[in-house]
Amino acid sequence: MHRPPPYGMAGDGRPPPYPYGGGEYYPQERRRGGNVCVRCICCCYCVLFFIVLIIAAIFLYFFTVYDPKAPIYKFEALDVKEFGYNDSNINADLIITLRADNPNKAIGFIYEEANTFNLTYSGSTICSGKFPSFHHGQKNVTMLQIELKGKNPFAKGLYESLQVSESHGKVPLTILAKVPFRFVLKDSKLRELSILANVTMSVHDMKLGKKTEIDQGKIDYHFEK
Incomplete structure (x- = not known):
């Protein structure tokens, strides 16, 4: 069966106008440029990456050139003038010492x-x-003598505890110290920091006029601005 054409012919033999109106149809192009927020976030991440990279390079240079090491402190002896x-x-x-x-x-x-700089026994000064x-200069060893004096109240029960420790010949003591200091890189002084130290030790004898050795134990410390 013969089907009619999808559209009829005009009287002059030309096809009728395009069914969607005059002219040809072109699909609308999408806007270029993407989301502004996404581009902003990408830029921020790039800047952050370069900042981290610069800081890492500075630290690498510092550790390569200066090779920093923590100073070593050891309490070697205790001289009892009065106790x-x-x-x-x-x-x-x-x-x-x-x-x-x-x-x-x-x-x-x-x-x-x-x-x-405080010397304590069971939390009592x-x-x-x-x-x-x-x-304290570079590649240097210095011997220091620190004098500690005081007349302080004893907490309840520490009198008997200290007597027992002395009878065993080993008195556990703790040094609590807060010391401000500055790093010196060659001739440049950096900002001031403070070191908070907690040092445990055992003293074998606390007899008057005797110099005794110290068994130094654990050292805990941290820095504060």
């Missing part, structure tokens, strides 16, 4: 005067003193 206690207070005058070793080739340390201010 007495009863059930209410304790009176002490002690001198601690400290060996400070700076193994760095290009980094020094300057220790400031404003500091605290026995005596206090000052860490000496000095410039």
Whole structure:
């Protein structure tokens, strides 16, 4: 069966106009450029990546050139000038010998005067003193003597505990210190920081006029601005 054409012919033999109106149809093009927020986030990530890369390069340069090492401190001896206690207070005058070793080739340390240095027993302060201010130069070993004095009240029960520790010949002590210092890179001084140290030790004898060795235990420390 013969089907009619999809459209009829006009009177002059030409096909009728395009069914969607005049002219040819062109699909609308999508807008270019993407989402502005996405581009902004990408830019931020790129900037952050380059900042991290620069910081990593600075740290790599610092550790390669200066090769930083932590200084080594060891409490070697305790000189008992005065030491007495009863059930209410304790009176002490002690001198601690400290060996400070700076193994760095290009980094020094300057220790400031404003500091605290306390010797305690079971959380109770026995005596206090000052860490000496000095410039700890590169590749240097310095022996320091720190005098600690004090007459302080004893917490309840520590009198008997200290007697037992002395009878066993091993008195557990703790040093609590806060010492401000500065790093020195060659001739440049950096900003001031403070080191907070907690050092445990055992002293074999606390007899008057005797110099005894110290068994140094764990050292905990952290820095603060």
